[in-house]
Amino acid sequence: MKVEIAVNGVKRTDEVEPRLLLAHYLREVAGLKGTNIGCDTSSCGACTVHVDGESVKSCTVLAVQADGRQVTTVEGLASEDGTMHPMQRAFQQEHALQCGFCTPGMVMASIGLLAENPDPTEQEIREGLEGNLCRCTGYHNIVRAVRLAAEGNRA
Numbered sequence: 001m002k003v004e005i006a007v008n009g010v011k012r013t014d015e016v017e018p019r020l021l022l023a024h025y026l027r028e029v030a031g032l033k034g035t036n037i038g039c040d041t042s043s044c045g046a047c048t049v050h051v052d053g054e055s056v057k058s059c060t061v062l063a064v065q066a067d068g069r070q071v072t073t074v075e076g077l078a079s080e081d082g083t084m085h086p087m088q089r090a091f092q093q094e095h096a097l098q099c100g101f102c103t104p105g106m107v108m109a110s111i112g113l114l115a116e117n118p119d120p121t122e123q124e125i126r127e128g129l130e131g132n133l134c135r136c137t138g139y140h141n142i143v144r145a146v147r148l149a150a151e152g153n154r155a
């Protein structure tokens with residue numbers, strides 16, 4: 001099937017199998033390996049991207065379901081001159097990553113969280129990110145990073 005998907009602002013037309021997952025489309029067809037795949041049970045969130053601005057686990061969506069939509073991956077966050085997105089900066093500043101495997105999905109989910117709730121409490125951040133698993137950090141610094149980004153957005 002033919003799909004037209006705007007990936008990080010660039011429209012692409014590709015021929016895909018109807019059963020191809022969006023996560024595999026992004027990695028294998030679009031060549032964007034920042035979207036990680038960490039499980040086969042829809043539970044880790046490493047594959048989180050934005051579809052029309054909403055956080056979605058891209059392993060739970062077919063590429064054909066993204067036809068005609070805008071998809072943003074972690075590669076699409078920095079501006080053209082390489083300036084990181086404020087959420088990426090906050091993760092860096094608060095040391096909110098160790099191995100980094102969960103980080104692209106965590107950053108995408110965190111941006112989605114603030115879009116829905118610009119001033120979340122610590123508890124709301126923990127609940128908002130509970131679909132994203134991190135084996136390394138114990139989540140504490142991730143929560144701090146999201147708080148920092150929220151404060152920066154309001155400043």
Ligand code: FES
Pocket residue numbers: 036037038039040041042043044045046047048057058059060
């Ligand atoms: S790879 Fe999508 S939730 Fe784990």
Ligand code: FES
Pocket residue numbers: 096097098099100101102103133134135136137
């Ligand atoms: S930093 Fe290693 S899984 Fe989160």
